[in-house]
Amino acid sequence: MSKRIDSRCPTCGPLVVDAGSVDVHHDQARGVARYSFRCASCSEVIVGDLHEAIVPLLVQAGAQVTVVCRSPELPEGERIDAPITEMHVAAAVALLDRVDPIAALLAIDG
Secondary structure (H helix, E strand, O other): OOOEEEEEEOOOEEEEEEHHHOEEEEEOOOOEEEEEEEOOOOOOEEEEEEOHHHHHHHHHHOOEEEEEOOOOOOOOOOOOOOOOOHHHHHHHHHHHHHOOHHHHHHHHHO
16 A cells, blocks of 8 residues: 655645655666656646655655666667656646747757
């Protein structure tokens, strides 16, 4: 049985989340971790950065963790990730909310 975690939804405010419903994506090679969960009230997917030291505590509490390891044979900047998850989609949508995709594509084209 997983533990309960105090968290916050940007729409609904403070809430308590079952640790088993929290997904953690941990890139050990880069020392980066992110979390995601779905708000039970509004169904919004909450995604955020996570200090790497917190990952073991969330695992102990019952969170689901995907660990990404970069192969030393891969050139810098390339990595192998697990299959795309709901967290990846939510992060992409959040990025699109902050960046104008048409302007970004036009900037690449020159």
